[in-house]
Amino acid sequence: MKKINQINFKKTLSKFVTGITVVCVKKNEIIYGKTVNSFNSLSLNPPMVLFSLGNYSSSINTYLKSEYLSVNILSNKQKKISEHFSKKNPSNNDVDFFYSKHDTPLIKSCVANLECKLIEKIKRGDHIIFICRVINIKKHDRVKPLTYFNSKYY
Numbered sequence: 001m002k003k004i005n006q007i008n009f010k011k012t013l014s015k016f017v018t019g020i021t022v023v024c025v026k027k028n029e030i031i032y033g034k035t036v037n038s039f040n041s042l043s044l045n046p047p048m049v050l051f052s053l054g055n056y057s058s059s060i061n062t063y064l065k066s067e068y069l070s071v072n073i074l075s076n077k078q079k080k081i082s083e084h085f086s087k088k089n090p091s092n093n094d095v096d097f098f099y100s101k102h103d104t105p106l107i108k109s110c111v112a113n114l115e116c117k118l119i120e121k122i123k124r125g126d127h128i129i130f131i132c133r134v135i136n137i138k139k140h141d142r143v144k145p146l147t148y149f150n151s152k153y154y
């Protein structure tokens with residue numbers, strides 16, 4: 001065993017395979033999206049999911065104040081979308097959205113889309129855990145997911 005530091009902690013966690021999501025919100029007619037792999041299921045009844053965002057993020061206040069948001073689980077054809085939404089202040093020019101009845105922006109052609117209501121925010125360390133109730137869902141059975149392992153897409 002090695003004594004932990006920030007570099008070896010990050011590298012060790014990169015050995016955990018995840019899917020890739022983009023979490024989207026709309027505020028003042030502007031769509032915000034962020035690539036997130038800290039997404040996970042939380043509860044079946046009631047249906048809840050969670051993810052965490054760095055408290056240092058440039059758009060953290062927009063996410064903290066949002067009532068509805070979408071979690072878009074990307075397909076293996078959407079690597080560019082993941083790269084796009086991991087930039088600071090990305091524009092949305094090349095991304096196709098559709099909208100729910102709450103006007104939540106959702107990304108087209110994903111493996112799955114969740115429309116969520118933000119119900120709780122918990123500050124821990126340098127991240128904030130967002131707990132969300134899932135209210136509407138969509139899935140595509142024939143589409144394969146984008147995965148992330150060892151800081152690379154597969």
Ligand SMILES: Cc1cc2nc3c(=O)[nH]c(=O)nc-3n(C[C@H](O)[C@H](O)[C@H](O)COP(=O)(O)O)c2cc1C
Binds near residue numbers: 036058
């Ligand atoms: C594969 C991948 C997964 C990521 N997962 C998260 C995450 O779970 N939480 C988070 O806050 N940022 C995550 N990021 C970083 C954000 O996507 C983004 O790069 C960062 O928030 C941009 O800085 P800003 O928020 O200050 O604009 C991830 C980035 C990548 C490439």
